[in-house]
Amino acid sequence: MAQVRSYTPKEGYTVIVRRGRDDIKLLEMGILRLAAGGTYRSSSEGDELAIVLFSGLANIQAGDTRFDSAGGRASVFGGRATAAYIPPGSRFKIEAVSAVEAALVRAPADPGGETALILPERVKVVNQGQGAGAVEDHHILGPEFPARRLFVGETHAAGGTWAHYPPHKHDQSLPPEEAALEEVDFFRFDPPGGFALQRLYSPGGASGDTLVLGDDTIVKIPHGFHPIAVPPAHRLFCFWALAGESRTWALRPDPDHRWAPPAA
Numbered sequence: 001m002a003q004v005r006s007y008t009p010k011e012g013y014t015v016i017v018r019r020g021r022d023d024i025k026l027l028e029m030g031i032l033r034l035a036a037g038g039t040y041r042s043s044s045e046g047d048e049l050a051i052v053l054f055s056g057l058a059n060i061q062a063g064d065t066r067f068d069s070a071g072g073r074a075s076v077f078g079g080r081a082t083a084a085y086i087p088p089g090s091r092f093k094i095e096a097v098s099a100v101e102a103a104l105v106r107a108p109a110d111p112g113g114e115t116a117l118i119l120p121e122r123v124k125v126v127n128q129g130q131g132a133g134a135v136e137d138h139h140i141l142g143p144e145f146p147a148r149r150l151f152v153g154e155t156h157a158a159g160g161t162w163a164h165y166p167p168h169k170h171d172q173s174l175p176p177e178e179a180a181l182e183e184v185d186f187f188r189f190d191p192p193g194g195f196a197l198q199r200l201y202s203p204g205g206a207s208g209d210t211l212v213l214g215d216d217t218i219v220k221i222p223h224g225f226h227p228i229a230v231p232p233a234h235r236l237f238c239f240w241a242l243a244g245e246s247r248t249w250a251l252r253p254d255p256d257h258r259w260a261p262p263a264a
Contacts, residue, residue: 003021003022003023003219003220004211004217004218004219004220005217005218006214006216006217006218007031007186007216007217007218008216009031009033009101009216010033011033011034011035011038012032012033012034012040013030013031013032013040013104014030014031014032014033015028015029015030016029016030016031016186016218017029017030017184017218017220022220022222023182023220023222023223024182024184024220024222025182026107026108026149026182026243026244026245027105027106027107027182027183027184027241027242027243028047028105028106028107029103029104029105029106029184029186029218029241030103030104031101031102031103031104031186032094032100032101032102032103032104033099033100033101034056034058034094034096034099034100035096035099036097036098036099037096038095038096038100039093039094039095039096040093040094041091041092041093041094042091042092043089043090043091043092044062044086044087044088044089044090044092044106045088045089046088046089046108046109047088047106047107047108047109048085048086048087048088048106048107048109048113048147048148048149048150049085049086049090049092049104049105049106050083050084050085050086050103050104050105050106050140050141050147050150050152050241051083051084051086051092051094051102051103051104052081052082052083052102052103052104052105052140052152052154052239053070053071053073053081053082053083053100053101053102054073054075054076054081054101054102054103054239055071055073055074055075055076055078055099055100055101056071056072056096056097056098056099056100056101056102057069057070057071057072057096057097057098057100058071058094058095058096058097058100058102059093059094059095059097060084060092060093060094060095060117061092061093061095062084062086062090062091062092062093062115063090063091063092063115065115067084067117069097070082070084070117071100073120075190076154076188076237076239077156077188077190077235077237079120080120080121080123080125080138081118081120081123081138081140081154082117082118082119082120083117083118083123083140083141083152084115084116084117084118085113085115085116085118085141085145085147086115087109087111087112087113087114087115088109088110088111088112088113089111090115103186103239105150105152105184105241106150107148107149107150107243108149109147109149109150110148112148113146113147113148118140118141118145123138123139123140124138124139124142124144125137125138125139126138126139128165135155135156135157135158135161135162135163135165136155136156136157137153137154137155138153138154138155138156139151139153140152140153140154141153142249143249147247148247149243149244149245149247150241150242150243150247151181151241151242151243151247151249152240152241152242153239153240154237154238154239154240155236155237155238155240156235156236156237157228157230157235157236157238158230158235159194159230159231159232159233159234159235159236160230160231160232161230162227162228162229162230163196163227163228163230163236163238164198164226164227164228164238165227165228165257166227166253166254166257166258167199167225167226167227167253167254167257168225168226168251168252168253168254169203169223169224169225169226169252169254170183170242170244170250170251170252171222171223171224172252173244173245173246174252175248175250176250177250177252178250178251178252179244179246179248179249179250179251180244180245180246181242181243181244181248182220182221182222182242182243182244183220183221183222183226183240183241183242184218184219184220184221184240184241185218185219185221185238185239185240186216186217186218186239186240187213187214187215187216187217187218187219187236187237187238187239188215188216188236188237189214189215189235189236189237190234190235190237191234192215193214193215193234194214194215194231194233194234194235194236195212195213195214195231195234196212196213196228196229196230196231196236197210197211197212197213197228197229197231198210198211198213198219198226198227198228198229199211199225199226199227199229200221200224200225200226201224201225202223202224202225203225203254208224208225213228213236225254227257
């Protein structure tokens with residue numbers, strides 16, 4: 001069953017998902033908020049780590065590698081993200097050049113890999129054409145990125161459309177059709193105060209759960225289909241992270257709810 005909670009924005013680093021709880025075995029996620037001039041220091045330890053800047057400018061250093069004035073978007077609705085990938089066994093530091101908000105996502109990984117900066121132009125945009133309104137998936141650590149377990153990205157959906165549609169799931173290792181990947185999602189709306197509805201269900205059409213998503217809602221999805229309906233008047237932002245024992249990108253659509261564009 002999916003688990004839902006809310007994050008209350010606060011200064012400093014706040015863990016919002018801990019591994020080992022609610023059937024989430026690999027992923028851990030936190031939100032970092034720093035005032036201009038603030039600094040956060042930590043270590044990736046035995047994990048690979050993605051630092052995704054939601055807003056602001058930051059200097060990011062891991063070992064001897066340093067990226068100055070990374071980021072720059074005003075909010076999560078201000079275009080593609082800037083991110084940094086930190087391999088296991090790295091001490092790192094984030095210095096806020098301006099006020100900064102960032103998501104930090106981690107998963108266990110074998111040693112190896114290199115620190116990398118993912119600039120907005122390296123974020124792959126995948127357009128999903130469901131009905132009225134454009135939906136964009138932004139792949140930050142997409143299938144082509146040489147991570148060990150993590151997939152990380154953002155979904156942007158206009159009001160009056162759907163996200164995570166057609167309904168799909170990724171909870172069984174059935175290559176090549178499906179990979180076993182746990183998922184954590186984090187939501188915001190523009191303007192603030194919006195909401196969306198998410199249905200979570202298993203194959204066969206069982207009723208499952210219906211969730212109300214608001215600003216700063218966190219949803220843990222260990223299994224099942226999980227489409228989202230976005231009402232008019234508010235844009236939806238979904239930050240998502242997936243991880244599995246093997247890094248295979250294979251999502252199984254619900255055959256009873258396949259979507260195709262209307263005939264011309």
